[in-house]
Amino acid sequence: MAEVKIIGSAASLFSVRVEWALKLKGIEYEYIPEDVRNKSELLLKSNPVHKKIPVLLHHGKAISESLLILEYIDETWKDNPLMPEDPYNRAMARFWAKFLDEKGLLGAWEACQAEGEEKEKAVEAAIQNLALLDKEIQGKKFFGGDEIGYLDLAAGWMCHWLSVLDEVGEMKVFDKDRVPSLHEWVQDFVHIPVIKESLPPREDLVNYFKGSLSYVRSLSANKQ
Numbered sequence: 001m002a003e004v005k006i007i008g009s010a011a012s013l014f015s016v017r018v019e020w021a022l023k024l025k026g027i028e029y030e031y032i033p034e035d036v037r038n039k040s041e042l043l044l045k046s047n048p049v050h051k052k053i054p055v056l057l058h059h060g061k062a063i064s065e066s067l068l069i070l071e072y073i074d075e076t077w078k079d080n081p082l083m084p085e086d087p088y089n090r091a092m093a094r095f096w097a098k099f100l101d102e103k104g105l106l107g108a109w110e111a112c113q114a115e116g117e118e119k120e121k122a123v124e125a126a127i128q129n130l131a132l133l134d135k136e137i138q139g140k141k142f143f144g145g146d147e148i149g150y151l152d153l154a155a156g157w158m159c160h161w162l163s164v165l166d167e168v169g170e171m172k173v174f175d176k177d178r179v180p181s182l183h184e185w186v187q188d189f190v191h192i193p194v195i196k197e198s199l200p201p202r203e204d205l206v207n208y209f210k211g212s213l214s215y216v217r218s219l220s221a222n223k224q
Contacts (some may be wrong), residue, residue, distance in 0.1 A: 003028075003058065003059060004022065004027055004028065004029040004030070004056070004057070004058055005029060005030045005031075005032055005056070005057040006018055006019065006022075006029055006030070006031050006032065006054055006055070006056055006057075007032045007034050007040075007042060007043050007046060007047075007053055007054060007055040007057070008031065008032070008033070008034060008053045008054040008055075009033065009034050009035075009036055009053055010033070010200040010204065011200055011204060011205055011208040012036075012053055012054065013105075013156070013157035013160075013161050014053065014054055014066040015053055015054040015066070016156070016198055016199070016200070017066055017070065017153045017154065017156055017157075018054050018056060018066055018069050018070065018073070019031070019198050020153050020156060020194060020195060020198055021069075021070050021073045021074070021082060021153055022073060023194045023198065024080055024082070024148070024194055025073060025077045025079060025080050026079065026080070027073070027077055034053050036052075036053060039051060043055065046062040046064070047062065047064040049064075050064060050065075052064070054066055054069065056069045056072065056073070058072075058076070067094075067097050067098070067101070067154060070082060070150055070153060070154070071083065071150070074150065080147075081149070082144070082149045082150040082153065083149065083150045084144070084149065084150075093143070093149070093150050093151045093154075096133065096136060096143075096151055096154070096155075097150065097151055097154035097155075099129075099132075099133070100133065100154055100155055100157075101154070103129045104126075104129050104130060104133065104155075104158075105157060107122070107125055107126035107129045108126045108162060108165050108173050109165065110122050110126070111123045111125070111126045111165075111169060111171055111173055112165045112168060112169030112171065112209070112213060113169070113213060113216055113217070114169075119169075119171065123171050123172070123173055126173045127173055127175060127178050127179070130158075130173065130174070130178075130179045130182060131178060131179055133155070133179075133182065134178075134179040134180070134181045134182045135181075137181045137182060137184075137185050138181045139181075140185075141185075141188055142185070142188065142189070143155065143185075148189065148192065148195075152189060155185075156189065156195065158174065158182060158186060159186045159189050159190040159195070159199075160190070160199050160200075160202070160205070161205065162174045164202060164205045164206055164209055165209060167206060168206060168209045168210050168213055169213070
């Protein structure tokens with residue numbers, strides 16, 4: 001029976017960032033795929049509050065929320081540390097990781113969903129959010145320094161998922177001219193073998209987000 005298990009989905013950037021962390025630490029794990037549209041009893045039992053993936057199971061104990069899982073992994077397995085040693089730098093890494101999930105990722109998804117005049121406003125707002133992070137990576141190879149760390153994993157969705165959102169949403173949030181340092185970071189990040197080998201096929205992501213977008217818009221149309 002595996003000591004470490006992940007309940008996740010290949011399309012979920014939140015699941016993949018947990019896999020990245022475990023692989024960087026050299027931790028063997030069992031992957032349990034989850035159908036998020038038909039949730040299993042194991043998921044509902046393991047995460048009864050939010051009923052979402054990913055969930056890390058360690059000796060039968062369940063930890064949910066991907067950013068919290070990253071910290072748990074880092075504190076449990078000390079080799080190849082992900083978080084900065086300095087308390088201030090740790091606090092800043094947490095700040096920007098939360099910002100990325102709440103503003104960067106959600107902003108890009110909102111722009112993807114938007115239509116008409118609202119789309120232009122949403123795209124510009126999403127770019128401005130990324131521009132703030134662009135300043136943080138200027139002059140650095142990775143957010144964690146010479147090696148990738150916690151914030152790099154939190155930002156990892158930009159290396160694959162963001163361009164997919166741009167395609168599905170027929171927009172250009174990840175504008176090289178507006179966020180040049182992030183583009184350079186993506187090139188360094190995505191070519192790390194552990195990262196690259198865990199990326200889901202792009203076509204699968206495109207189909208997944210097209211389906212999600214159609215579903216969201218159908219719900220909106222039914223409310224009108």
